[in-house]
Amino acid sequence: MSDDYTGDVRAGGEPAVRALGDDLTLTKVSVGPMDNNAYLLRAGSEQLLIDAANDAATLLDLIGPAGLRTVVTTHRHQDHWVALAEVVKATGATSLAHADDAPAIPVVTDTLRDGDVVEVGGHALEVIHVVGHTPGSVVLAYRQPGGRVHLFTGDSLFPGGVGNTRGNKDNFTSLINDVEHKLFDRFGDDTWFYPGHGKDSTLGTERPHLAEWRARGW
Template structure:
């Protein structure tokens, strides 16, 4: 079945073969969070993005293969409820942006900053810091060789808008500016967006609406 990014809690994962990586997307409850397992096709090394909840489901994706690292996109609890259990079982290194580590109850072994690289075997993810949803929210960019860019945006960018800034004009302005300048101004329309909840999208599908998002203020 062709990958469309649509997953449901309790349903089957969606698997996508990229150049260099196999991407597995799964949804976990109770807040319909997405988690993404990236597996290097050369080495078998694996990285999990957001151990959101339901450790047994996430561990079941590994197929007994080692898990090198878990990257948490931001400090909100619904994105790391299974982190302790996954790390205890696998010994994976924990990683998150330095500005959010204090809000994650599991210690962060690898504090991340803008421009850092996260290795997945022979593949590389670039850390992009987007301030607004939380102080240390990150997007991870995989620039697929010979293909399109892929970005894992946590709760900073969704189909239809940027992440929730809880009524703060300052945080919204920061987030929309970072999303526009660091993602839309840099990356092409075919860039595939994998958010922290719900369906995937592309930058091309969302780009025409940036002005609307600014005008409405959320």
């Protein structure tokens, strides 16, 4: 499953599936009119969903009879949680978001802080707080045993640049600093990242352009 994974998905199309280890599987699907990415991690009998973005029926079909333990919302923008209430109601899943964005998200049962760990089937994902796209945006980092790091970046990092800060210079400075120091300075070039919209990339592919992003201011 991992050899031919590209991460290229489209709303209404087939999901992309990747093995992240012996017993951890990633499924990426695009949903909704804004082509949001949602990611389902499955390990044994446990599942974790990153961003119940839209189209609850598609997400619940993807989740299937195994049920859902946890939903993590990467940030407070509505296109990333349209289906959250329906998914939580149907599955009874715990709904997590960073404390600084939680008040703007309709269903949050517990809050996250920088350095927290979210687990699925015994696999740990580190919570990394990156401020700028929103005050409470988070990245989830999974370290594959003996392999690469996988980052779920929400709208904080995309191929070609950081997330939209709508011309706010302070927010852009905060975001580019956090992305550079908390992601690029910590993790190697083979680190694969999965954004909230569109295609995936690696830190190595994007690293040469950090100075360019900073200079252009977006």
